[in-house]
Amino acid sequence: MSQIAIYGNFLDFTGLPALGDPADAAVRWRPDHWLLARDGRVVAVQADEPGDDWQKQRHPGRLILPGFVDTHVHSAQIDVLGAWGTALLDWLETHTFPAESRMADAAHAAMISNLFLDGLLASGTTTAMVFPTVHKVSVDALFTAAQARGMRLITGKVLMDRHAPDYLRDDVTGARADCEALIAQWHGRGRLAYAVTPRFAPTSTDAQLAMAGELMARHEGLYMQTHVAENTDEVAWVAQLFPQARSYLDVYRHFGLLGPRAMLAHGIWLDDADRQLLADSGAALSHCPSSNLFLGSGLFDWPAAQAAGTAVSMGCDVGGGTSLSMLRTLADGYKVQAMAGRRITAWALLHAATLGGANALGLAHEIGSFNAGTLADLVIWDLAADPVQQRRQAVARDLHDAIFAWLTLGDERHVVATVVAGELRYQRPATPFTA
Ligand code: GUN
Numbered sequence: 157m158s159q160i161a162i163y164g165n166f167l168d169f170t171g172l173p174a175l176g177d178p179a180d181a182a183v184r185w186r187p188d189h190w191l192l193a194r195d196g197r198v199v200a201v202q203a204d205e206p207g208d209d210w211q212k213q214r215h216p217g218r219l220i221l222p223g224f225v226d227t228h229v230h231s232a233q234i235d236v237l238g239a240w241g242t243a244l245l246d247w248l249e250t251h252t253f254p255a256e257s258r259m260a261d262a263a264h265a266a267m268i269s270n271l272f273l274d275g276l277l278a279s280g281t282t283t284a285m286v287f288p289t290v291h292k293v294s295v296d297a298l299f300t301a302a303q304a305r306g307m308r309l310i311t312g313k314v315l316m317d318r319h320a321p322d323y324l325r326d327d328v329t330g331a332r333a334d335c336e337a338l339i340a341q342w343h344g345r346g347r348l349a350y351a352v353t354p355r356f357a358p359t360s361t362d363a364q365l366a367m368a369g370e371l372m373a374r375h376e377g378l379y380m381q382t383h384v385a386e387n388t389d390e391v392a393w394v395a396q397l398f399p400q401a402r403s404y405l406d407v408y409r410h411f412g413l414l415g416p417r418a419m420l421a422h423g424i425w426l427d428d429a430d431r432q433l434l435a436d437s438g439a440a441l442s443h444c445p446s447s448n449l450f451l452g453s454g455l456f457d458w459p460a461a462q463a464a465g466t467a468v469s470m471g472c473d474v475g476g477g478t479s480l481s482m483l484r485t486l487a488d489g490y491k492v493q494a495m496a497g498r499r500i501t502a503w504a505l506l507h508a509a510t511l512g513g514a515n516a517l518g519l520a521h522e523i524g525s526f527n528a529g530t531l532a533d534l535v536i537w538d539l540a541a542d543p544v545q546q547r548r549q550a551v552a553r554d555l556h557d558a559i560f561a562w563l564t565l566g567d568e569r570h571v572v573a574t575v576v577a578g579e580l581r582y583q584r585p586a587t588p589f590t591a
């Protein structure tokens with residue numbers, strides 16, 4: 157039996173915060189507390205120091221959060237981070253498809269998967285829903301790497317049988333066989349789960365989308381992930397390709413792909429009927445502000461989604477997004493809403509990246525908070541990484557001011573350590589400032 161006790165300032169959520177009012181937060185702040193974890197699961201968060209039968213780690217003054225939940229990111233796209241000059245459809249052709257082709261090679265896929273997951277852990281992300289590539293080996297490599305790290309990971313073979321280069325296209329028969337084999341091997345194994353993964357409506361034929369829907373119906377507990385309504389040219393293209401559909405989102409409904417555990421990235425160009433359809437079906441959105449800014453895709457209407465009752469989670473969407481850091485992603489999330497004339501709180505942002513993400517994935521009983529019984533996936537953060545940031549923290553007016561300034565100025569340098577199911581999986585190397 158392992159018993160660990162971690163001391164610090166704990167912050168998590170008990171409900172959905174209001175978007176614009178820091179006072180209406182459902183936030184739980186427990187400074188100078190001990191988190192007790194037995195065999196990888198949270199037993200309690202308490203003010204009293206536990207006895208000597210607990211292995212203790214003290215982090216006075218440090219912020220401790222549940223591990224971030226990133227609901228949309230592409231493993232192979234670490235190779236196209238910060239690629240210049242294009243909007244979505246051109247970016248896919250110019251930068252992304254060539255990089256993804258390299259994942260056909262098992263050794264390359266293993267190398268990228270390890271680098272990618274270590275990058276997530278070093279950024280404070282302990283759960284991720286990931287697009288690898290069309291290649292079966294890219295999925296095996298990612299699941300293998302996640303299993304070695306004890307991470308909760310949801311992924312699946314990307315489906316694309318049209319409107320992609322020859323070297324990246326599959327076909328319905330081969331794709332179905334690959335999916336069935338991967339589901340049999342990985343789905344429900346430890347903390348891993350399979351997601352049926354049509355890239356987006358334009359790159360799958362009707363027959364392939366129907367096959368994806370059949371997989372969802374046949375296997376219990378599968379996830380579904382795809383992209384929707386990210387870019388206006390993309391939306392116009394979908395309208396041409398699927399003239400019978402009421403909207404882009406309606407294509408996925410038609411093929412039986414919406415429901416609980418369905419995750420749709422972006423959702424910028426949706427209407428109210430779409431948002432209602434998402435809420436009614438139990439599907440969730442992954443808001444990807446870094447990507448939306450970098451590719452110039454548009455400004456997500458977060459209040460409209462929240463008003464419709466649609467679950468909103470967060471994705472870094474590397475390589476459309478420019479960093480694996482969820483903290484940087486959240487800072488961009490604030491700026492996207494600011495561009496639309498709105499101000500959202502640190503609580504709304506942090507909730508979306510923790511409990512909100514867990515809820516969106518149907519995993520709040522396992523992750524996203526410090527509730528007793530959840531897995532001890534947590535991240536220990538410094539609030540400042542240099543003297544200027546220390547000064548800013550020293551003059552913070554209140555907790556929201558301190559946390560919002562940290563969120564806005566912070567990045568992966570602020571991660572002291574990342575713990576997954578009670579095991580230390582990342583520890584920051586000492587630097588002149590942190591030593
Ligand atoms: N739509 C279809 N494929 C992609 C992708 O790889 N990245 C983003 N941002 N949007 C997409």
Ligand code: ZN
Nearest residue numbers: 228383421473
């Ligand atoms: Zn994406």
